[in-house]
Amino acid sequence: MRLQNKVAMITGGASGIGLAAVKRFAEEGAIVIIADYNEEAGNKIEQKFIGAGYEVDFYSINVTKREIVNDVVAKVINKYNKIDILVNNAGITSDAMFSKMTEEQFDQVIDVNLKGVFNCTQAVIPSMVAQGYGKIINTSSVSGVYGNVGQTNYAATKAAVIGMTKTWAKELGKKGINVNAVAPGFTRTPMVEKMPEKVLEKMESIVSLQRLAAPEDIANAYLFLASDEASYITGHVLQVDGGIMM
Numbered sequence: 114m115r116l117q118n119k120v121a122m123i124t125g126g127a128s129g130i131g132l133a134a135v136k137r138f139a140e141e142g143a144i145v146i147i148a149d150y151n152e153e154a155g156n157k158i159e160q161k162f163i164g165a166g167y168e169v170d171f172y173s174i175n176v177t178k179r180e181i182v183n184d185v186v187a188k189v190i191n192k193y194n195k196i197d198i199l200v201n202n203a204g205i206t207s208d209a210m211f212s213k214m215t216e217e218q219f220d221q222v223i224d225v226n227l228k229g230v231f232n233c234t235q236a237v238i239p240s241m242v243a244q245g246y247g248k249i250i251n252t253s254s255v256s257g258v259y260g261n262v263g264q265t266n267y268a269a270t271k272a273a274v275i276g277m278t279k280t281w282a283k284e285l286g287k288k289g290i291n292v293n294a295v296a297p298g299f300t301r302t303p304m305v306e307k308m309p310e311k312v313l314e315k316m317e318s319i320v321s322l323q324r325l326a327a328p329e330d331i332a333n334a335y336l337f338l339a340s341d342e343a344s345y346i347t348g349h350v351l352q353v354d355g356g357i358m359m
Contacts, residue, residue, distance in 0.1 A: 115340040117142035120193045122186075124176055124233055125203030127154040129302035130252070133328035134200060134335045139167035141336060143198070146189050148174040148233075150203075176203050176229030179236075186236040196237045198248045198339045201230040201274075206304070208263045219266045226270035230277065238285070247290040248339045251278050255298045255354050271296070275350055282348030291347040293338045298354025300326040321356025 121138050125131035127149035138145045139162060149155045152173045159171035170192075172185045189196055204226045207218040230251055241247025256264050257271025278294040285292055299305065299316045305325070317323055334353045337343055 114142035115336070115342070116198070119143045119197040119339075120146065120189070120195055121198035121200065121339065122146040122148055122189060122196050122233075122237070123200040123202055124148045124174065124229070125150075127151045127158055127171075129304070130297065130300060130328045130331045131200075131202040132158065133332035134202060135162070135169065137329070137332045137336045138198075138339070139169055141340075144168040144170070144193060146196070147171045148176075148185060148203075150175055176233055177224040179232050182232045182236050186233075186240075190240050195244055196240055197244075197246065198250070199233060199237050200250045200252070200335055200339070201233055202252045202335075203229055204252060204270075206264070206267050208267065209265075210263055211265045214265055222266035222270055226267065227273050230274055234277075234281065238290070241290050242285075242288045245289040247285075247288075248343075249278075249281065249285075249290060249292040250335050250338050251292070251294040253278070253294045253296040253350060255296050255352065255357055258296055258350070258352065259357075278350065279348045286347055291338070291343065293343070293346060293348070294350045295331060295334045295338065296350050296352045296354065297331045298326055298352070298357045300328060300331055302328060319358050320354070321358065324355065326353060326355060 121143040123131050123134050126135045126147035135145050147155050155171040159169050162169040174185050175181050207222050251274050253274045254271040256268040260268050278292055282292040331353050334351050
């Protein structure tokens with residue numbers, strides 16, 4: 114029970130990696146706040162986990178809207194008195210070759226993947242500073258480390274998340290707050306599963322372990338960084354990529 118009595122907020126917690134993280138954190142004793150744009154899915158997952166005996170609470174959120182983020186964070190703190198852990202997992206893609214990428218595609222991904230991380234983190238920081246404890250875990254990507262064809266917008270946001278992570282680690286360490294990032298490789302999320310089988314095989318071929326990650330592989334990295342086992346780790350980017358060779 115590594116997260117016993119901890120309140121953990123996971124954005125994008127209603128599907129994919131976020132959903133796997135909700136399960137792992139709940140199994141380890143946390144009160145898990147599922148913060149997601151998909152209200153229907155979030156409510157169903159909340160009821161499923163409550164029925165299984167876990168402490169979860171769903172809140173509808175749009176991470177690009179600061180007033181909505183502030184409202185959700187205020188409601189959570191009012192109910193539970195604190196937020197110990199924030200996992201900035203929410204993210205989208207809108208891929209296109211650079212020459213064909215629209216301004217709308219670029220702006221949309223920037224808003225969710227970068228501004229959303231800024232909004233959520235800035236909203237929870239006062240509570241964490243007040244209690245002298247907090248864990249911020251940001252989701253980057255190997256695309257942010259190496260770049261990736263057709264992902265100018267996505268790679269830019271994920272590289273920027275790394276920069277923010279390192280900056281916040283420097284600023285917030287003296288306040289008792291650890292800030293780290295996880296950079297997943299190719300992961301079998303519902304979005305990836307829709308790709309043609311030949312594309313999936315190509316993705317597997319450039320991974321040393323010759324398989325795509327399961328969402329649980331990434332969730333386990335979140336769990337480690339959220340736990341007290343990682344109390345002396347901050348400003349780190351943990352690549353969970355199976356030994357990707359890009």
